[in-house]
Amino acid sequence: MNGLYTIMLLILSNVFMTLAWYGHLKLQETGVASKWPLIGVIAFSWGIAFFEYCCQVPANRLGFEGNGGPFNLVQLKVIQECVSLGVFAVIANIMFQGQNLHWNHILAFFFIICAVYLVFMK
Template sequence: MSGTYTIALLILSNIFMTLAWYGHLKLQQTGTSLHWPLIGVIAFSWAIAFFEYCCQVPANRIGFVGNGGPFSLVQLKVIQECVSLIVFAIIAHFMFQGEALRWNHLLAFCFLIAAVYLVFK
C-alpha cells in the first residue's frame, strides 16, 4: 500500500511543481501577471512549490526501502522523473494549446518506460 501512496503523492507533487514552474507563463499570457516584478513571480512560484514539497518529502519517506517502503532511491528517482514528464505533458497540453506532442516526444516516453523496466530489474 505504501507504493500506491508514494505514487499518488508523487503525482500530486508534480502537479504543484509543474504549476509552480510554468503556471506563471500562462498567467503572463492571460495578462494577469504581465506587470508583476520578477520577485513577485518568484514569490508566487515559491508559494505553489511549498505544496509540492509537502507532497514530495512524504512520498520519498513513505516509499523508500530504508523506511519500510518498496522502492530503492534510484527507483524513486526514476518514478519521479516519469511522473514529472507525464504530468508536464498533460498540463502543457491543456494550459498551452500550441504545445503538441510529436513523434520524438512519444519515442522519448518509450525510452523512459524502458528505463523504468531496467531500473526495476
C-alpha cells in the same frame, strides 16, 4: 500499499511542481501577471512549490525501502522523473494548447518508461 501512496503523492507533487514552474507563463500570457516584477513571479512560484514539497517529501519517506517502503533511492528517482514528464505532458496540453506532442516526444517518453523497467530489473 506504501508504493501506491508514494506514486499518488508523486503525481500530486508533480502537478504542483509543474504549476509552480510554468503556471506563471500562462498568467503572463493571459495578462494577469504581465506586469509582475521577477521577484513577484518567484514568490508566487515558491508559494505553489511549498505544496509540492508537502507531497514530495512524504512520498519519498513512505516509498523508501529504508523506511519500510518498496523502492530504493534510484527507483524513487526514476519513478519521479517518469511521473514528472507524464504530468507535464498533460498540463502543457491543457494550459498551452499550441504546445503539441510530436513523435519524437512520444519516443522519448517511451524510452523513459524503458528506463523505469530497467531500474526495476534484478
